Amino acid sequence: MSYVIIGNGPAAIAACEGIRKYDKDREIIIISKEDQYAYGRPLITYQIAGIVKKEDMYLRRPEFYKENNIKVLLGKEAISIDSKSKTVKISDGSSIGYHKLLIASGGTPFVPPTYKEYLTKENVMTFIKWADMEKLESIIDTIENVLIIGGGLIGIKAAEALVMRGKNVYIAELSKRVLPTVIDDYGSYYFHKELEKNNVGLFLEDTVDSFKIKKNRVEKAVLKSGNTINIDAVIIAIGVKPEISFIDKEIKTNVGIIVDDMMKTSVSDIYAAGDVTECYDIVYGSKRLGPIWVSASEQGRIAGYNMAGANITYRGRLLMNSISFMKTNLTSYGIINPELEYTNVEVFEYKRDDLDIYRRINVVNNRVVGAVFINSIYRKGIITRFMIEGLPFDKYKELLLSPNIGFINFEKEYRVKEINSITGYKKARIV
Amino acid sequence: MKFTFSLKPENFIIERDDERCIRCGACVQQCAYNAHYYLEEKDKVLGINHNCVGDGRCVAICPTNAIRIKQAENPYRPNYNWTKERMMDLYEQAENGTVLLVGMGAPTPHPVYWDKIVLNASQVTNPSIDPLREPMEVKTFLGSKPDKIEVVFDKNHKPEIKTRITPQLELEVPIMFAAMSFGAISLNACKSLAKAASEMGTFWNTGEGGLHKDLYKYGKNTIVQVASGRFGVHVDYLKAGAAVEIKIGQGAKPGIGGHLPGEKVNHEISVTRAMPEGSDAISPAPHHDIYSIEDLRQLIYSIKEATDYEKPVFVKISAVHNVAAIASGIVRAGADAVVIDGIRGGTGAAPKIIRDNVGIPIELAIAVVDERLRKEGIRNHASLIAAGGFRNSADVIKAIALGADAVYIGTAALMTLGCHVCGMCYKGICNWGIATQRDDLTKRLNPEIGAERAKNLLKGWKHEIQEMLGAMGINSIGSLRGNRLNLRAVDIHEPYLSILGIKPAGA
Amino acid sequence: MKKLYFREEWCVGCGRCEVACAIEHSESKHPVISYFFEKVRQTPRIIVERKGNISFANTCRHCEEPDCVNACISGALYKDLSGKILYDPAKCVGCYSCIMACPYGAIMKDLNRKERKQIVKCDLCNKREGGPACVEACPNRAIVFEERGE
Ligand SMILES: Cc1cc2nc3c(=O)[nH]c(=O)nc-3n(C[C@H](O)[C@H](O)[C@H](O)COP(=O)(O)OP(=O)(O)OC[C@H]3O[C@@H](n4cnc5c(N)ncnc54)[C@H](O)[C@@H]3O)c2cc1C
């Protein structure tokens, strides 16, 4: 029997590589709802913007699958899992038995019931799948004004793609600022500024009340605030939720699938990884959702190792995001608005509005729990060490707020060891 | 930048090819004399000629070879008598009223006799030897040799030497590294030389700075010095070395003591020299317990006693007018080797006026000392080691033909480590990490590299010496020692010809 | 796998390694031409840090478990069969996820490439004969390229 993987995103690919590190032989079967080999999902922005060609969107070379003895069932959906008989039922009616199963089905766009019906219109879409990209592409030359519902990560990236294509973009966002989950109040100011600079119409604390339809196309949107805008297309980017509609009821879930530190679900021989899981978060110290690419890869890899018989535990996810809108770049880590979680929060900030530079470090009990950097990304990955290793903040305060974060401020023993590490950093795993 | 009035014009001109300068800033970062700076507003790297000492660090480090350092001409009215250097020195003293200090050996135009002496080669009547095919001995033993050797045969007719042979140093190549103290040079420079000496089967010399704990492991190849300041001298130190050298004088500053300013006496140096950190290390001009040959004899024998008669004891003097008589006294006092340092001998710091005007050239000193010891029938009682400005293997072999057993090289050794003979040793901020104790500068000399380079020099010279010996048809350096018939003089006149004991070329 | 190791006790802080790196990754591989006349002036993949008497170079560790590869959304960063972490600029979209994730701070923006956002990272001079250029350029053997056991 084979290793079976449901889903075909980064978690799935990393799992294949993880499996192959310890098991070179046993066949891997990937069940993929989308009829595309694994591609960089976030790249749909860049494809629309014209920065990357479709053929460059695939995560691995075509030979990858053959070289690694991976069979990909494209355009097939897993409908149900039977953990007793260890089989997965597929949309074409067949069943596949598994030796070890990985659920890496990712997220599915969350579309409120009131909008659902409009998705059938030819100029309304989500912005998550290859198909969404193709739908948008098919009408892109005929549209001018686009409304994006949701000012989160996906909404902002959709806006960027459209701005780069010269479209006139509006964003309606329920909260009082864009990117509410990945940036703090002050930081969002830089994005508001950049959006404005690029003539994006921002409707904050606002959303769509109703649409006006003409000939299978949405033509006008009436916002809660009473504004009415003429539009040629709508992108719904409200959020994603774990795709768990098909899973075995035995598998313990909350919003996502609960996994342990080896990426095992509550049912034996079934693992889960990626956006679909609720896994341990290093900074929060608890299991929660965290739909980010880097963690999907990490989880997939760890799951792969363990499916192939290794015994490797995941240290846990560290939330981090790097997102740009045109010239403004944000890198943020961990808990962005810790005042919601803790009482004894210390915030350290460096602001240079004239240069559009902003740095913010969130500290609780002398530990760095989160950070926000705007247009100041140089070497900032070093800060992950603080959140992962719990290094004391006071000792390195200047380092963390300086533009030139580096190893020189660390103690000699630490820096010599680290910059000469033979294996490199092992953030994700504990053996 | 200081903007003060001075009569002294610049010594060097920093030329930067702006079309090659990629603004990497290496020169700015590397120059301890601050002769380069970066003008950010204009994105230009500029030079400050006045600060330049011409040590070539920037020239070597610049990745695009954009920098040239030129000697500045005398901007004032040129005059044979009032050369630029004399004028500069005078202006300097007019400003400061001090004794002018310098580093390195005398650059004065006293004749370098090596350049006027040529070697012989075999043609037709005696065969030359190819050192690559045939054995060629350059091994040298330093120490007192007995007048005669008594050999007895045991029952099995095996010979056995009955004469008691006093301790000897065995050199694979007749070149050693001259005394340069930890203090005058950096620990990394000492480490480089010590490592090179031990790998090449020769010796390095501690100078008067004691032996740093990291260097004890090279003891077998170390000559430990005892000078007038007696810094770092204790019985473990004496025993750690392979030989002990009593330093009476130094070619660069005959009759003058030493002075290592307190700011250079850091923790490591203070521990090594057994003196308080930050205090000046002063070596008196004379040894206050030596006012006669008899006193010297006492010290020699005290040291022999302390080291169980296991180590040869050398005595080092500068080559001065009476050098032959003094050397004779030293041998009679019981020294196993006499070291003579000529006028071109180097230093970390000396008064310029002394360095350039006191002492005699080493060539003449070797000749007269060898001659005198032979005449007195005591040449075999001690080895003769020459020092002071040896520049290549030809200088070395000529010295041996004149009568030396081996030579010490100092400046040449430092040049393998990067020294560009700028002569600023006394400033203590050597850009090459040699004559300095500043951490950021000393780390520029990685002894791993230094040792390799110093070793390479010895290897190259050794080969060349073998080639020259082969050309003369001689297969052992011992057969050349004092063999002045293999030397001829070009453009040397009486009375120097007879002092050197060599014939003019053609004769 | 052979990797770069940095010996801070011997680094003199001259920055020749950075220069050598930029030259090696240029089109002309010529120190002057690459700086003045090429379309894109190269950003060194190696960084020299300096403070007081201390200086040292550092760059990518070519991790066994590379966070940058896990973070890369485009497949531009990958581990090759020898274990080197390499970069395919054609695939990169300049999202800087790798910069965000690298715990060594070893990935940099390609500062002077204006037409498109890209990154630069150490490739151990993958195709260069004689190994990494920085090693050769260093005057004091403060960088060594060697195999070390765990
Ligand atoms: C526009 C956009 C931009 C983004 N930008 C970033 C970013 O910059 N940085 C970042 O960290 N994250 C970003 N993300 C999020 C990132 O894409 C996800 O974290 C990542 O894709 C999750 O990977 P995964 O493998 O868990 O699932 P996914 O990539 O979602 O893959 C799951 C796959 O499984 C398939 N599937 C689902 N159910 C079934 C089934 N029953 N049978 C068969 N197949 C099934 C799905 O069709 C899908 O192809 C972005 C997402 C989008 C949409």
Ligand code: SF4
């Ligand atoms: S910047 Fe380029 S290489 Fe780095 S993660 Fe993004 S796509 Fe990958």
Ligand code: SF4
């Ligand atoms: S080239 Fe060597 S000495 Fe110079 S900065 Fe780089 S590592 Fe340091």
